[in-house]
Amino acid sequence: MEQKENTNIYHRLESIEEVEAFYSAIRREKLTNKLSPERPFTYWTIETYDKANGIRGGGGLGVLAADMRRVAEQLQVPFVLVTPFYPWESHQKMQNMEQIDFHTEKHYRDFGFNFVDTVRIHTATTSVELEVIEKKLGTSRFLCITEPNFGELYSGESGSDHRLYQEVSLGFGGYQALKLVGLRPAVIQLNEVATFFAAIARLDELVSSGMDFYEAVVYTRKHTLYTNHTLVQAAEATFHYHQFEQFVFPNIKSTAVKRWLSDKFTDGIIRLSTPTVEIAELRSGVSKLHARVANYRDINGNKIKFKAVTNGIHMRTWVHKEIMDFYHERGILDRFDLPSIREFNDKIEKISASDIRRLKQAGRKSLNETLARRSDQYGNPVRIPDDALVFDFKRRFVDYKRPWLPFSDSERLAQILKDYNAHYILAGRVHAGDSRMFGKLMELLHKIDNNPILKERVHYLPDYDEELGLALSLGANASINTPIVGLEACGTSWMKDIANLGLLISTHDGGVADAPSDSYLTVDGKNEETEARNLYSQMEVAAKAWKNDFDLEYWIHKELTAYLDVISGTRMMRDYLNYLF
Numbered sequence: 110m111e112q113k114e115n116t117n118i119y120h121r122l123e124s125i126e127e128v129e130a131f132y133s134a135i136r137r138e139k140l141t142n143k144l145s146p147e148r149p150f151t152y153w154t155i156e157t158y159d160k161a162n163g164i165r166g167g168g169g170l171g172v173l174a175a176d177m178r179r180v181a182e183q184l185q186v187p188f189v190l191v192t193p194f195y196p197w198e199s200h201q202k203m204q205n206m207e208q209i210d211f212h213t214e215k216h217y218r219d220f221g222f223n224f225v226d227t228v229r230i231h232t233a234t235t236s237v238e239l240e241v242i243e244k245k246l247g248t249s250r251f252l253c254i255t256e257p258n259f260g261e262l263y264s265g266e267s268g269s270d271h272r273l274y275q276e277v278s279l280g281f282g283g284y285q286a287l288k289l290v291g292l293r294p295a296v297i298q299l300n301e302v303a304t305f306f307a308a309i310a311r312l313d314e315l316v317s318s319g320m321d322f323y324e325a326v327v328y329t330r331k332h333t334l335y336t337n338h339t340l341v342q343a344a345e346a347t348f349h350y351h352q353f354e355q356f357v358f359p360n361i362k363s364t365a366v367k368r369w370l371s372d373k374f375t376d377g378i379i380r381l382s383t384p385t386v387e388i389a390e391l392r393s394g395v396s397k398l399h400a401r402v403a404n405y406r407d408i409n410g411n412k413i414k415f416k417a418v419t420n421g422i423h424m425r426t427w428v429h430k431e432i433m434d435f436y437h438e439r440g441i442l443d444r445f446d447l448p449s450i451r452e453f454n455d456k457i458e459k460i461s462a463s464d465i466r467r468l469k470q471a472g473r474k475s476l477n478e479t480l481a482r483r484s485d486q487y488g489n490p491v492r493i494p495d496d497a498l499v500f501d502f503k504r505r506f507v508d509y510k511r512p513w514l515p516f517s518d519s520e521r522l523a524q525i526l527k528d529y530n531a532h533y534i535l536a537g538r539v540h541a542g543d544s545r546m547f548g549k550l551m552e553l554l555h556k557i558d559n560n561p562i563l564k565e566r567v568h569y570l571p572d573y574d575e576e577l578g579l580a581l582s583l584g585a586n587a588s589i590n591t592p593i594v595g596l597e598a599c600g601t602s603w604m605k606d607i608a609n610l611g612l613l614i615s616t617h618d619g620g621v622a623d624a625p626s627d628s629y630l631t632v633d634g635k636n637e638e639t640e641a642r643n644l645y646s647q648m649e650v651a652a653k654a655w656k657n658d659f660d661l662e663y664w665i666h667k668e669l670t671a672y673l674d675v676i677s678g679t680r681m682m683r684d685y686l687n688y689l690f
């Protein structure tokens with residue numbers, strides 16, 4: 110049966126010539142020999158963020174996975190996204206200014222998935238049947254494993270039996286699923302170490318079918334890419350040997366593979382990054398800065414080198430259609446959504462303040478439509494007056510992203526919002542069980558409630574998700590991104606903001622640091638207090654720029670010139686393909 114097409118995609122490369130042109134733009138040697146429908150690029154991820162296809166993620170890791178597939182679909186790259194379909198999804202709402210967590214159930218049939226067959230994974234005492242389901246979209250497909258008790262994304266503690274069960278199911282179950290649908294992976298990309306068992310499943314298959322163990326290791330290594338998103342190895346979850354005896358070893362046929370894996374334990378515990386860097390010769394970090402500073406060591410204590418492949422976004426998903434059309438008409442982006450090679454800077458310089466304002470107005474309309482469907486901390490929908498400016502802060506509520514920083518001087522914030530007729534939209538999501546951040550959020554909401562100006566002009570929107578992320582990127586005039594420098598691996602929301610012609614106010618961290626710090630409105634300082642002061646002045650600079658054509662053009666030109674190449678998901682795919690082949 111034909112699948113319903115993903116409506117996000119309005120342009121695919123239409124002919125084989127176009128595809129070949131793309132491939133040769135990547136590299137003269139034709140990639141079409143390396144990837145085929147039967148030997149696709151396989152991408153493994155415990156988290157995917159693709160609401161339209163029924164899979165909700167937690168944050169940037171999942172958005173990246175979904176965007177990789179969308180870019181592959183658009184560019185006709187044979188691509189399989191192997192990921193769980195979670196039967197449960199967590200949500201949040203506000204009640205009397207308290208955050209309430211609740212769950213919804215999901216059925217894959219409601220999202221156009223087809224049942225393929227079942228596979229089994231084993232524990233020491235029993236075995237579990239997993240359903241294999243798939244959904245094809247162009248040259249790409251979702252290949253998912255699921256079962257009614259699979260649980261939700263990131264349920265339980267990170268070193269718990271249930272997490273290990275989910276990871277084992279994805280790796281060993283997903284690998285069987287690939288074979289079930291008749292595919293052999295050309296490459297395996299591991300989106301973080303939770304997907305490590307896919308590489309082990311492959312190694313085990315090679316060894317069990319008669320290949321010499323060391324040859325099999327070399328072969329697997331050569332075709333496996335480990336993409337790291339975490340900065341500190343010590344922060345990674347650990348598992349115990351007895352958990353492996355219970356959940357992992359019963360799925361491995363070869364004694365040599367079991368022995369190899371056992372050797373990666375130290376004092377009876379293991380971090381999955383240790384065997385992952387042994388089985389993946391290719392390793393990447395998600396921005397230039399991150400690849401440089403990620404502090405990982407192999408089992409012999411040697412520092413691991415990561416290749417930088419900065420995350421990008423699928424622009425046709427995240428950028429307003431009118432803006433994408435504008436980029437194409439002006440020749441700023443080529444038909445592959447890569448920034449044009451010729452006279453790029455001149456073309457950017459020709460974008461006028463009235464272009465920017467007109468295009469932003471269309472975005473504001475979309476924002477208001479979304480806001481009308483959601484509610485703020487008081488349970489009311491929000492409507493932003495047409496003549497008001499919008500600042501936004503949209504992120505998972507985690508410590509290092511510092512959602513409270515703009516509220517460190519409430520009076521000053523209130524004054525800025527009043528002086529420039531601005532509203533501040535805060536969209537967030539506290540990880541279930543994070544009582545510390547939950548407390549901080551409550552504190553923030555009370556601060557807002559106690560100040561009449563903030564109460565009128567600051568809107569907190571719970572249950573931050575793709576819909577809100579997109580709407581705010583489309584409609585906000587300036588976005589605030591203030592991670593503690595050194596802690597953001599890449600971040601992609603700021604890319605959505607810049608591509609939608611918003612001003613970025615940010616610390617110099619993650620992928621933002623791919624370009625010089627004068628490319629946007631930088632926040633720096635010796636300590637948090639000076640950073641906060643600096644942030645307020647940059648908010649004023651942004652507000653004034655929206656009232657002054659020259660300044661608006663200056664900053665938008667700066668941002669686009671510096672970052673459009675980074676932002677382009679096609680650029681990211683090109684970088685991965687170049688690194689892989």
Ligand SMILES: *Cc1c(COP(=O)(O)O)cnc(C)c1O
Binds near residue numbers: 574603
């Ligand atoms: C884009 C997006 C992200 C990425 O967030 P960063 O904080 O920039 O890493 C996370 N969640 C959602 C819902 C998004 O749309």
